[in-house]
Amino acid sequence: MQSLESYDISPQTGFLPSQPPLRRLPSAYFAPWESLMEDCNGLLLAGKLRERVHKLPLLDSIRLQNVQEYRRAFLILCMVSHSYVWGKHEKTLEILPACLAVPWTAIADHLGLCPVVCHAAVVLWNYRLLDKKGPLDLSNLTTLETYTGSLDESWFYLVTTEIEGAGAPCLQAITNSIEHIKDGDYSELIDDLQVVHSALENMNSALQRMYEKCDPYVFYWKIRPYLAGWENMAEVGLPFGLIYEGIDSHWDAETDEYADMSHLSEGERLLRQYRRYAGGSAAQSSLIATFDVAFGVEHHPTGQKSPIKLDSSALLNRDRYTHPQSTKPADELNHPDGSATPQTPPTFVRTNRNRFLRAMRKYMPLNHRKFLEDLEVAANLRPFMLQLQEKQLITHLTEKETRLLELYNGCLNQLKLFRDKHVQIVTLYIVNQSRKGANTGNGGYASDKKEPTPAKATFTPTVPIKEKPDTSEAVTALYPQAALESERGIREGSVSAKVNQFFPQLGLAKHVDPKSGVVRGTGGTNIMPFLKQSRDETNDMKLPIIDPKVDSKTVIPEKSFTDWILRR
């Protein structure tokens, strides 16, 4: 492994930048972005944001001076663009104007990200210390930007920021542990694992604080819709994704040439403009992924205990937890068997076979992704522990060796507890909220007032509308991104209506029967089996420790060191 700094990781603040993020872009050239950001909440509320965006000049991101400025600009464009697309009780828009799309895409490329909101933008690059010399924790943190202007949204991001800060000391300890294993330095290795253990405890305490100031209702109905991306969003009018105006998808990076489009049909040309990206999620946290890699936690496709080859029905189902979509819907035409899709998430072969978790890596900053990829190769903790485990079958372990096994299991237990708490949070903040429905009767939160043109009249569903729960019509009109229905909301006269005529099989919305109790992740499918499996897979990694005083019989481990090596 290279030094932490070379992966843009700070030994003190981890994946958070070593200095708090920029509060404003200094150059007057970018004043139009800063001033739009300043008014964003107000403009959204007044229904004037889109109007203002249409007046925004097209600025050249090349004039950003350094990585701090790039990150600040990326945050602004994430905030403004998602507010623009989803609106506030407005129809979803499927074309992002060039003044946002062009610089956002260029800045995302520069940072090794996708032009869509992500964990890095709202958590890593979106905080400020109230007292510059004070600690990096909830007693001293505030956000730079939010979609809603609510304290609940700030708290949601800041709890996650604190978790990132609490986990920071682990990164050096983990990379040190690789060397200490090589050198056989058990005392140092014990220290490394103790650092990780207590950091995980602190992370768990921070996660528990989510309940304090982030109201589940506000989170689900007010905040989460803005974090949605444009993947599997057929029912809210984005069956093929989002069009990034001015982004020429006909240019080929390999040949540096513009493709000859003359052979393409009108439909194909239109389709090639769309991009699909998942929305923001802490599943994009490189920190949690680091623990999995370092401890050798094996993740499998949801519902599978061992890797399987996807059959065609799985491809057709388009479940993002087993088969993430390609970024561009047109790829599906070129590779109808789905063979293009695995190129989208970075390919790597080690322990993580869950495609959703793997796909989340492309939403991590390039250097953090690189760190995980290098750690995949360098990580030696689990093979070392498996060796100790095999040794104890033949002979007694030394005190230090036993302590190491205990600490390894202890760290896994803390990670499992983190995922336990997380499952509870998701139950309260998502599953329960989606079942209860929106608080449409309460004028304080969700107004009964609909758009001047009722949503039903502006949509032409192409598949029969299923019977809905009582509240759903109002819910869909007010919070379309939270809808559980499966009809496609293709608007008459829209680009997607045209594309749909040519390719009716593409961008089909998944059918989710509201009565089935299935609750989907942002643009995804049933989240609970996925999250519970991830937790169980963490727990399954614990290794049995034989107490020589008690255990007289030999325990055969489920997975031996040799087995692990063979399966790598």
Ligand code: HEM
């Ligand atoms: C209100 C708080 C939270 C909610 C409602 C929530 C919701 C979710 C959901 C729905 C998923 C499934 C994937 C998706 O659709 O995006 C997920 C995955 C995940 N979340 Fe959260 N989350 C919350 C807070 C956090 C925090 C604070 C962290 C800490 C970094 C975190 C870390 C993760 C991770 C690592 C995954 C991937 C699954 C795994 O590794 O087990 N989440 N979350």
